[in-house]
Amino acid sequence: MDKPVRHIMGLSGGKDSTALAIYMRDRVPEMEYFFCDTGAELLETYEYLAKLEVYLGKKIVRLSSERNFDHWLKIYRGALPSPNMRWCTKVLKIEPLERWIGTDKAISYVGLRADEASRKGYMSKKKNMMSIFPFIDDGLELRDIESLLIESGLGKPSYYEWRTRSGCYFCFYQRKSEWIGLHDSHPDLFERAVAYENKKGYQETASKEAYTWSQGESLEQLLARRNLLKTSVAHPRSSGLLLDILAEDDDDDESFCASCHL
Known part of the structure; x- marks a missing residue:
């Protein structure tokens, strides 16, 4: 049967x-x-x-x-x-x-x-x-x-x-602003992601630049830039919101892994 x-x-x-x-x-x-x-x-x-x-x-x-x-x-x-x-x-x-x-x-x-x-x-x-x-x-x-x-x-x-979606805490499809959200909500997990990124022997691009979770910069660089922007936005002469500034750098939101994020 x-x-x-x-x-x-x-x-x-x-x-x-x-x-x-x-x-x-x-x-x-x-x-x-x-x-x-x-x-x-x-x-x-x-x-x-x-x-x-x-x-x-x-x-x-x-x-x-x-x-x-x-x-x-x-x-x-x-x-x-x-x-x-x-x-x-x-x-x-x-x-x-x-x-x-x-x-x-x-x-x-x-x-x-x-x-x-x-x-x-x-x-x-x-x-x-x-x-x-x-x-x-x-x-x-x-x-x-x-x-x-x-x-x-x-x-x-x-x-x-x-x-904006589910998935691993170190998912490479995250927006830059979401990486910052991970840092602020789960600093321990953000540090783990940084540790993976800093390990020797990881993937390199054709230009021999080390692979990073967030496109174009390491998580440490992203955090430093956020802190610099935060200081700038807090200045009386500055304008615009921090998340709006970071959002300008975000990857295309159409990119995602349906096996993970639905």
């Missing part, structure tokens, strides 16, 4: 996947929820997932690699993950998920919204898995997702006060 098709949904601790869990809770009662834990998540993410478990009335399965980030960093010879080499997604998220599913037939529910239908997330190459996009199919956009979160009583994760 064939095993029944599994219905699965990956949760990142972000607003879109959370809203999808709310949206699908009563539509697919047999849903299995999972969270790929990299070991580098914010405390707020774990707290938010705990609240979501209460709302769903189901346990969220934690998936993780058999080895931690530091092990894989050594395997990749100290090359920090980047938009051009996202090994972190592969070994810390995709491989644990595919190991959990095995050969079972599964339908994966993905939280891409109708207003971002052109974005691409993880699409498994395994023939036993297929992805569907309920928000796109039903035409739900950002305003609908925000309404779902408010009406459920969960609201947005608290880190949205200084960050």
Whole structure:
């Protein structure tokens, strides 16, 4: 007798996947929820997932690699993950998920919204898995997702006060202003990210400049520039807000990893 098709949904601790869990809770009662834990998540993410478990009335399965980030960093010879080499997604998220599913037939529910239908997330190459996009199919956009979160009583994760998406504390897709937010909210994690950046043997560009988490400057340089700008903005003759100045340097907000940030 064939095993029944599994219905699965990956949760990142972000607003879109959370809203999808709310949206699908009563539509697919047999849903299995999972969270790929990299070991580098914010405390707020774990707290938010705990609240979501209460709302769903189901346990969220934690998936993780058999080895931690530091092990894989050594395997990749100290090359920090980047938009051009996202090994972190592969070994810390995709491989644990595919190991959990095995050969079972599964339908994966993905939280891409109708207003971002052109974005691409993880699409498994395994023939036993297929992805569907309920928000796109039903035409739900950002305003609908925000309404779902408010009406459920969960609201947005608290880190949205200084960050625009979920993911590892050292995610290279963060805006410069979000790196500053990490420093101000979690100075210990910011220092860990600096330590990774300062390790010898990490990736170098063609110009032999050391790779940095934040494009064009190291985290230490970014922080120093923020402090200089802060002093300048506080001067009676200066104008403009600090975050507005930093925002001018931010990377394109269209860049993100759908496997991590939904």
